Amino acid sequence: MIRISIDAMGGDHGPGVVIPALVKVATRRPEIRFVIYGREEAVRPELAKYQKLAEKSEFIHSEVAVKMDDKPSQALRHGRGKSSMWMAIDAVKSGTSEACVSAGNTGALMAMSKFCLRTMATIDRPAIAAIWPTLRGESVVLDVGATIGADAHQLVDFAILGTGMARSVFGMERPTVGLLNVGVEEVKGQEEVKDAGRMLREANMASLDYRGFVEGDDIGKGTVDVVVTEGFSGNIALKTAEGTARQIAGYLRAAMSRTLMARIGYIFAKGAFDRLREKMDVGRANGGVFLGLNGIVVKSHGGADADGFAAAVELAYDMVRNRLLDRIEADLDLFHARNPRPRNDDGTRRESDAEADEEN
């Protein structure tokens, strides 16, 4: 039995989408149990519609619902201890659940997750990982926006985090890993990317097959299973891909309605177009996974429908079942034992980390 805590108040649709999503998951994965947090008057009526789900769930009332446009600091101030988001995360900390899923606002969810679960002892910063559909299948891309900038050690940590996720979710033995870079030769800067590459090559880890630098167009090709970059360029890559997919969908719609021949063609090919539309939507299914925390937190897309939210819950389930955190911790320990990182003289963590904690 695996217990997942659910923030029922997150996303654009709240319990109206979250509860039907849980019904789908409960049918497909009978060994799953839910701890659902939300406002009584919003969640109870939805839950009442599905007797079978109620049997597999515990519902706990929470006073506050974090808004989609709350700033992280606001959300922490008003929602700490009493919001459905906080309580769902805290359930992971207390052991009531083994993972948390929310479609709520990303910044607030990350801030609360860091504050409540804390970053893993051996790393500096968490990352947000996206599952990216490719021509070969799917890849893990991280960081897509948890923090801006990353030094070489942090990039290596991201590689280990992403590898753990690829192993847990895709069932791979030794995922291939690439560092996102630009193809221009002899460019200055980005020393941290080069250093990270050197460290990954030298580490020659059993769990991770480092393949060198990749460029932006390699993501969609599926050249490697795990694409590693810092959060600024990762977020821009993700959003640009989403924008391009929507743009082409727009062209496609226009092209298919322009002439009579095209409209006839569209009618014949409608089934194919429907499948295509699903594939084109980068990141639609899963949202992001927060990696590097002492607990599993999955962020579903705010606009997700019941299928989308269900996919996010199943992703959390798969990561728990395949012991994501154990894998990551073992790999981090192995790497750091051989590659000690710079610490202050008194053994405290470095400034970048102290800062991150202060933020909370």
Place this chain on the structure above:
Amino acid sequence: MIRISIDAMGGDHGPGVVIPALVKVATRRPEIRFVIYGREEAVRPELAKYQKLAEKSEFIHSEVAVKMDDKPSQALRHGRGKSSMWMAIDAVKSGTSEACVSAGNTGALMAMSKFCLRTMATIDRPAIAAIWPTLRGESVVLDVGATIGADAHQLVDFAILGTGMARSVFGMERPTVGLLNVGVEEVKGQEEVKDAGRMLREANMASLDYRGFVEGDDIGKGTVDVVVTEGFSGNIALKTAEGTARQIAGYLRAAMSRTLMARIGYIFAKGAFDRLREKMDVGRANGGVFLGLNGIVVKSHGGADADGFAAAVELAYDMVRNRLLDRIEADLDLFHARNPRPRNDDGTRRESDAEADEEN
């Protein structure tokens, strides 16, 4: 009459594509003249096929052809003074031509252009600008990979460079400008982007309508006419968009051949698909424009066909005719007169620029 110098040896196809492209341009723009550089035995036979083009062109033999995989430093060492690429650039410097077009290797072309033409006196670094098809039309995106990283002053310079290009190429009076950023609130870092935004807002320039931050998905939407970012994230955005477009084209091909109905639909809609394919190819038409140099250099895609190379030549022509360099210089002077930038005590340019010169 406008004279354009052409590196006939660049690109994957060399004179076999370049010369037919010039034939197209010569028919459409009768007032254009070409100065063509390349190896005699490769270019003469092509030129001989088109009597009308020969009348509008001067051909000059060059010993060396820069290879597509030469490193910039190699290309400079072996090709300075005697390669078709160098000679085509040098023609701009000497006044023999008013712009240069090459489909040769980007790193070599940028290194030679910087060395030969030099960066404009008032700015630190050149940028590569791409014309990006959007749902609203086209936008200018820069820097897509000339250098990595940029401080606030350099980002403002890029905004002015890109605005000049949008005015020259799109015929706009006051293009809208956005700084590429990530949407996460209260994030640390990227102070230079915030500072650049403040400077652009305060400058309140007559030629440029600053609209604030934009995200990756705003590029394809066409939210602003000019998208400004540093070269690392710009290059990753461009390559990711290209990769996504190719990925969706792959899905589309697969979807349209999967079932009999889809195949029938494809036959009816083939014309629409052909138009769509053209639109989907981000940056296909033009390659990149080097901005911030004392001369106009256009890089055509290495894999461009005759239509693609012709579009690059016509882009160069439009920028000359619409006095791109004068516009840029006037705007830079205006901005810098009001916003002096940090200089060394002896009035020399800052380190970043000294470094850039040293590279050459």
